Amino acid sequence: MKKSGWAWPVVATAAILILGLWGVGVVFIIDTITQPANSLAGAIFLDILIVLSAAAMSVAVVWFLRGVSSTRSAIIVWQMTVIGIGIASAQGGEPRGELAVALIAPATVVTILMLFNRDISRHLEPDA
Secondary structure (H helix, E strand, C coil): CCCCCCCHHHHHHHHHHHHHHHHHHHHHHHHHHHCCCCCHHHHHHHHHHHHHHHHHHHHHHHHHHHCCCCHHHHHHHHHHHHHHHHHHHCCCCCCCHHHHHHHHHHHHHHHHHHHHCHHHHHHCCCCC
């Protein structure tokens, strides 16, 4: 919507994307600093990847707020990746159920909004 502002689903989606991914980055960095790691180099590498992906998603969110329609696919692909990471974090030798829920719930909300919300579809129309 280029008229007088954004609809609440557009703002909510952008906020969940920005706060969620940077929040995950902060949690992982704090865990790297405070928890013993099997491989410190691997943990630091993972932290760097998370920060880089948060920066890339921040760019995608800025483009989303500007109404670039191709950002829908980037956001949905990233949310499917986050859901996969959440499922994987609930399994294995040391399952983290709370982390899985914290990853899967917002990613599901964003995916549903991106796919089925009329305000977001109108926001991303090229002629709006």
